[in-house]
Amino acid sequence: MRRKDVVGITKITLDVMKPREVSIVDLTLALGKVHGVETVEVYVTEVDVKTETLKITLTGWGIATREVEELLEHYAATIRSIDAVSASKRKLLA
Amino acid sequence: MNAFDGALTMMGFVVGTYISGLRDPRVVLTTGISASFAMGVSGFVGALLTEKAERERKVRELERAMLKSLDGTIIATASKVAILLAAIVDAVAPALTALIISSPFILSCMEFIDYDIAVLASLAISMLLLYALGSYLGKISGGRSWVYGVIMLMAGVAVALLITLSSPGAVIGG
Numbered sequence: 001m002r003r004k005d006v007v008g009i010t011k012i013t014l015d016v017m018k019p020r021e022v023s024i025v026d027l028t029l030a031l032g033k034v035h036g037v038e039t040v041e042v043y044v045t046e047v048d049v050k051t052e053t054l055k056i057t058l059t060g061w062g063i064a065t066r067e068v069e070e071l072l073e074h075y076a077a078t079i080r081s082i083d084a085v086s087a088s089k090r091k092l093l094a
Numbered sequence: 095m096n097a098f099d100g101a102l103t104m105m106g107f108v109v110g111t112y113i114s115g116l117r118d119p120r121v122v123l124t125t126g127i128s129a130s131f132a133m134g135v136s137g138f139v140g141a142l143l144t145e146k147a148e149r150e151r152k153v154r155e156l157e158r159a160m161l162k163s164l165d166g167t168i169i170a171t172a173s174k175v176a177i178l179l180a181a182i183v184d185a186v187a188p189a190l191t192a193l194i195i196s197s198p199f200i201l202s203c204m205e206f207i208d209y210d211i212a213v214l215a216s217l218a219i220s221m222l223l224l225y226a227l228g229s230y231l232g233k234i235s236g237g238r239s240w241v242y243g244v245i246m247l248m249a250g251v252a253v254a255l256l257i258t259l260s261s262p263g264a265v266i267g268g
Contacts, residue, residue: 076156076164078161078162
């Protein structure tokens with residue numbers, strides 16, 4: 001069987017704004033279920049009357065960024081910026 | 095709190111009918127059930143419209159703060175579910191309370207109990223419900239539940255007294 005080099009995202013740091021009604025615990029647990037995510041770190045960096053700004057760091061391998069985006073959209077959150085991304089190569093069976 | 099409205103309305107109705115001299119349990123039962131349906135529909139529509147207006151305003155305010163539409167998000171879904179639940183609770187609570195209070199008249203219709211006993215039982219159920227509602231409110235507030243219960247009970251007694259004193263017989267002196 002042939003081995004093929006595949007590049008996957010290992011770490012991504014996002015600056016996210018969410019409504020205060022949305023629980024940070026629920027959001028963190030939901031992010032943990034995204035394909036490729038192994039650990040989730042969420043810090044609240046700013047608190048407003050109706051919104052909160054979060055610094056979300058996801059680590060793992062092959063993080064499904066589209067899924068992360070859709071999940072945040074479902075939780076009424078907005079990605080304001082992608083602050084850092086890391087990727088690594090793995091040899092997978094083709 | 096709509097259950098409180100249902101209990102007081104039905105209790106007032108039972109006292110009023112008794113004072114008027116009417117002794118037909120079918121009349122009390124029919125009008126009681128009709129009133130409970132009316133209160134149910136009124137509670138549902140009233141709560142649906144007020145909750146919808148209030149919650150939609152909140153979602154719009156949040157949309158302005160987030161600078162995006164929240165359609166299809168958990169915020170919009172939660173808002174819709176909350177509107178519907180509030181409307182159902184506001185419909186069921188007064189209707190159910192009114193039905194429970196008018197239930198002794200079912201037994202009276204079937205001639206199991208006397209009309210006067212049905213009136214007394216209905217009033218006793220009303221008072222018990224009012225006290226229970228008050229106690230529950232007191233429990234939620236973290237205060238002394240019996241104080242809230244007694245206040246609710248006093249409201250029931252006030253309704254009964256007001257109806258008795260304002261009845262044509264009492265006013266005219268007949």
